[in-house]
Amino acid sequence: MKVTITVNGTPYTRDVEPRTLLAYFLREHCGLTGTHVGCDTSSCGCCVAVLDGQTAVKTCTMFAVQADGHEILTVEGLAAGGALHPIQQAFSDQHGLHCGYCTPGMMLTTVALLKHTPAPTEAQIREGLAGNLCRCTGYNNIVKAVQQAADVLRQPAAATK
Amino acid sequence: MAEARQVPEVAAPAVAQGNAAYAWPTHPTYMGTDVQRIDGPDKVTGRAKYSYDIQRPNMLYGRIVRSPHPRARVVAIDLTMARQAPGVKAALAVVEPNAILMFQGEEVAAVAAATEEQARDAARLVKVQYEVLPPLTSVEQAMSPDAPKVFPDGNVREGAAEETGDLAAGFKAAAHVVEQTYNTQVQTHVSLETHGCVCEWDGDKLTAWVSTQAVHGTREGFAQALKIPQANVRVITQYMGGGFGSKFAPDAQGIICANLAKQAGAPVHLMLDRKEEHLATGNRPSAYAKIRAGVSADGMLTAFDAQTWGTGGAGVGAGFPLPYIYQFPNRRRQHKDVYINAGGARAMRAPGHPQGCFITEVLMDELADLVKLDPVDFRMKNLPPDAPDARWRAYFPIAAKLFGWDKRHPTGDATPGPIKHGFGCSANRWGGGGRGSHAHCEILPDGGVIMRCGTQDIGTGTRTLVSIVTAETLGLPIDAVNTEIGDSLYPFSGGSGGSTTAASVTPAIRVTAVKALDALKAKVAPKLGVPPADLVASDGRLHARNDRAKGMTWKEACRTLGAEPIAVDGEWQPGLSASGTSGVQMAEVEVDTETGVSKVTRLVCVQDCGLIVDKLTAESQVIGGVLFGVNYALFEDRILDRNTGQMVNPNMEWYLIGGPSDVPEITAHLVDQPERGVIGLGEPPAVATAAAIANAIANATGVRLRSLPMTPDKVLAALEQQRAGGTR
Numbered sequence: 001m002k003v004t005i006t007v008n009g010t011p012y013t014r015d016v017e018p019r020t021l022l023a024y025f026l027r028e029h030c031g032l033t034g035t036h037v038g039c040d041t042s043s044c045g046c047c048v049a050v051l052d053g054q055t056a057v058k059t060c061t062m063f064a065v066q067a068d069g070h071e072i073l074t075v076e077g078l079a080a081g082g083a084l085h086p087i088q089q090a091f092s093d094q095h096g097l098h099c100g101y102c103t104p105g106m107m108l109t110t111v112a113l114l115k116h117t118p119a120p121t122e123a124q125i126r127e128g129l130a131g132n133l134c135r136c137t138g139y140n141n142i143v144k145a146v147q148q149a150a151d152v153l154r155q156p157a158a159a160t161k
Numbered sequence: 162m163a164e165a166r167q168v169p170e171v172a173a174p175a176v177a178q179g180n181a182a183y184a185w186p187t188h189p190t191y192m193g194t195d196v197q198r199i200d201g202p203d204k205v206t207g208r209a210k211y212s213y214d215i216q217r218p219n220m221l222y223g224r225i226v227r228s229p230h231p232r233a234r235v236v237a238i239d240l241t242m243a244r245q246a247p248g249v250k251a252a253l254a255v256v257e258p259n260a261i262l263m264f265q266g267e268e269v270a271a272v273a274a275a276t277e278e279q280a281r282d283a284a285r286l287v288k289v290q291y292e293v294l295p296p297l298t299s300v301e302q303a304m305s306p307d308a309p310k311v312f313p314d315g316n317v318r319e320g321a322a323e324e325t326g327d328l329a330a331g332f333k334a335a336a337h338v339v340e341q342t343y344n345t346q347v348q349t350h351v352s353l354e355t356h357g358c359v360c361e362w363d364g365d366k367l368t369a370w371v372s373t374q375a376v377h378g379t380r381e382g383f384a385q386a387l388k389i390p391q392a393n394v395r396v397i398t399q400y401m402g403g404g405f406g407s408k409f410a411p412d413a414q415g416i417i418c419a420n421l422a423k424q425a426g427a428p429v430h431l432m433l434d435r436k437e438e439h440l441a442t443g444n445r446p447s448a449y450a451k452i453r454a455g456v457s458a459d460g461m462l463t464a465f466d467a468q469t470w471g472t473g474g475a476g477v478g479a480g481f482p483l484p485y486i487y488q489f490p491n492r493r494r495q496h497k498d499v500y501i502n503a504g505g506a507r508a509m510r511a512p513g514h515p516q517g518c519f520i521t522e523v524l525m526d527e528l529a530d531l532v533k534l535d536p537v538d539f540r541m542k543n544l545p546p547d548a549p550d551a552r553w554r555a556y557f558p559i560a561a562k563l564f565g566w567d568k569r570h571p572t573g574d575a576t577p578g579p580i581k582h583g584f585g586c587s588a589n590r591w592g593g594g595g596r597g598s599h600a601h602c603e604i605l606p607d608g609g610v611i612m613r614c615g616t617q618d619i620g621t622g623t624r625t626l627v628s629i630v631t632a633e634t635l636g637l638p639i640d641a642v643n644t645e646i647g648d649s650l651y652p653f654s655g656g657s658g659g660s661t662t663a664a665s666v667t668p669a670i671r672v673t674a675v676k677a678l679d680a681l682k683a684k685v686a687p688k689l690g691v692p693p694a695d696l697v698a699s700d701g702r703l704h705a706r707n708d709r710a711k712g713m714t715w716k717e718a719c720r721t722l723g724a725e726p727i728a729v730d731g732e733w734q735p736g737l738s739a740s741g742t743s744g745v746q747m748a749e750v751e752v753d754t755e756t757g758v759s760k761v762t763r764l765v766c767v768q769d770c771g772l773i774v775d776k777l778t779a780e781s782q783v784i785g786g787v788l789f790g791v792n793y794a795l796f797e798d799r800i801l802d803r804n805t806g807q808m809v810n811p812n813m814e815w816y817l818i819g820g821p822s823d824v825p826e827i828t829a830h831l832v833d834q835p836e837r838g839v840i841g842l843g844e845p846p847a848v849a850t851a852a853a854i855a856n857a858i859a860n861a862t863g864v865r866l867r868s869l870p871m872t873p874d875k876v877l878a879a880l881e882q883q884r885a886g887g888t889r
Contacts, residue, residue, distance in 0.1 A: 033214035034207020092201030099620025100204030101402030138784035
């Protein structure tokens with residue numbers, strides 16, 4: 001089946017099998033390997049991308065054809081013009097990662113979380129990231145990173161993403 | 162029978178003996194401070210390539226056909242249909258007919274095809290005929306006298322009894338005796354990046370991008386299994402998504418991947434899925450202990466008599482230290498390894514210690530209650546003598562103060578309402594320490610610095626530590642150092658296990674950087690008219706020790722090299738690292754006695770690790786380790802169907818690990834011990850948590866849980882038993 005999915009602003013038209021999962025479309029058809037798969041069953045959140053700038057989706061349990069005609073944001077599309085996105089900067093600054101395998105999914109969930117909850121409480125951050133699992137960090141620095149990103153993004157001059 | 166593979170414990174002294182030539186700086190710029198991770202930017206942009214992310218031209222995808230049965234004989238394997246399936250370029254049988262398969266998930270055959278989906282399709286077309294044999298599915302079944310003899314040397318391997326002192330006299334001196342059985346579950350590693358690799362042949366040379374904790378060990382493993390020279394193998398691990406002790410070798414899937422790539426004449430990507438990960442890549446063995454222990458009226462431990470057992474699966478041992486830390490003058494222990502038809506154990510974050518700690522520390526609280534002593538006071542009376550690697554006497558009071566232990570109520574929260582609060586404590590120890598690690602340093606005429614070491618960063622921050630020590634030694638900014646690790650072409654370094662990486666790698670980097678700097682000083686000294694021994698490097702300058710102006714910038718100094726860079730090799734030397742850590746944890750829980758749900762609200766961890774190299778990564782390691790322990794205490798459990806022996810939760814939906822809301826408020830109090838040198842911290846913080854939580858739950862509810870994980874059903878059952886007037 002022919003699909004056209006706009007990933008990070010670039011349209012990708014590819015012929016895929018109906019069963020092709022969005023995660024593998026991104027990784028193998030677009031070569032964007034920052035989207036990881038950790039569990040295959042939408043439990044861990046390593047594969048999260050943002051659909052149409054609004055919704056965090058688990059790409060390991062979504063078919064590529066379901067994203068046909070839609071826009072997808074992955075970790076590779078976060079930085080604009082060489083500068084890190086405030087969320088990326090915050091995860092790096094606050095040491096919100098160890099092995100880093102879960103980090104892309106954490107950050108993309110954060111994009112959607114802060115879109116809908118620009119000034120989250122700590123409890124809202126923890127609840128908002130409940131679908132993303134990390135085996136290394138113990139999450140506390142991830143929560144700090146989301147707090148920093150929220151603070152920066154609320155500044156009037158912040159990036160428009 | 163195979164033992165759980167792990168890095169052997171290091172026999173190193175507890176105190177660094179001093180090494181004047183390479184001594185750690187007494188007034189460091191970076192060491193011991195909060196230094197940002199140098200790989201942060203690569204990891205937040207997706208530029209960091211994990212083995213899973215490697216894509217090579219014409220790369221194929223491999224899949225393994227695994228036994229669906231915990232025990233079976235292979236009658237026949239037919240690859241014909243699979244070979245004819247679309248996209249298939251290689252297919253092979255891993256075992257011969259008549260092979261006996263001993264666990265669900267054991268490797269039987271494999272295929273490689275152009276796409277992941279085609280490989281999965283083809284794997285389903287491999288026809289395997291099995292004669293299903295009755296499995297051993299639990300330790301109870303395997304130990305029963307009428308169990309079938311499944312393992313050639315018996316289902317149970319009984320170790321020699323360990324006995325010290327006079328047990329009868331010990332029990333005679335006891336005013337109180339506890340007789341109970343304790344147990345811990347099987348836990349799997351759940352690294353978010355699964356095991357696997359990409360293998361590519363160039364003639365008879367193999368390059369393998371492997372998710373491994375040991376690039377050199379994995380090179381050796383490939384060479385041995387494939388019967389090729391080690392020189393023909395290159396193993397690369399630039400980034401990896403965790404290992405926790407389960408990734409030290411190519412494993413079956415690595416060898417299969419290399420063989421598929423050879424057969425297909427193309428690179429093969431073979432990463433396991435989550436189910437395979439749970440079934441076949443290792444676990445922490447279960448532990449059981451039937452204990453009789455005595456305490457005197459004045460609160461001194463008198464006797465300890467234990468029968469212990471546990472299973473590491475099919476043919477792997479299940480040892481653990483017991484009793485843990487505390488001194489029972491008269492003791493006996495008889496241990497049995499029990500084999501069942503399940504995936505074999507591997508080293509897992511402080512192998513054996515969380516088991517031994519949980520069992521001993523819960524017992525300690527039971528004994529303290531009998532003599533009506535505060536758990537901390539009781540422990541203080543029974544600790545071994547103070548030593549550099551045994552500092553609990555100092556740490557219990559520190560933790561108590563930080564935690565507010567004096568507000569602890571006696572066992573059983575007497576306040577009304579269903580939510581009960583409680584405090585618990587426990588202690589831990591671990592080895593750590595360093596050994597032979599090598600490095601190579603180049604100082605380039607344009608001022609560039611390259612430090613190469615064949616270690617690997619499993620996620621803890623090793624790459625950053627290498628940069629910190631190099632920059633510290635050369636007086637340069639951290640980002641002036643090009644750290645290159647994760648490649649078996651670089652100088653040898655051991656596996657990242659046993660909390661030995663920091664103590665192995667950082668001394669090697671220190672020695673190598675000092676040697677490189679000495680070589681540069683020798684070049685520059687005549688030009689400055691200062692003896693080399695009087696030159697120091699700081700703030701990007703090489704200058705006379707007592708006259709900063711008398712010197713030149715780092716770049717100017719390097720320019721004097723002309724066309725020939727400095728290139729020196731160095732290796733680990735004694736005197737910069739030591740072995741042995743101790744720590745104490747205290748936990749507060751709230752237990753809902755109507756639902757049985759326990760929540761850890763607060764945890765204090767007092768932990769030493771020798772000289773702290775990067776405070777930021779060290780503290781973060783503690784927080785992560787504590788959550789590892791919370792998971793072990795409350796959530797994680799590999800559950801086998803008692804009839805079929807099949808794992809019923811081989812996923813991350815029903816095999817639970819904690820999420821962001823399950824983390825307590827954590828106070829990480831690191832004790833810096835610069836005089837001991839570097840030791841290591843990966844494992845220690847994960848040891849004591851479950852025991853502290855167990856004791857806190859008992860303090861809250863008045864009922865004692867002696868079995869991990871402490872799930873709501875067990876809490877409710879214990880409360881029900883108490884209401885029914887049962888034993889406590």
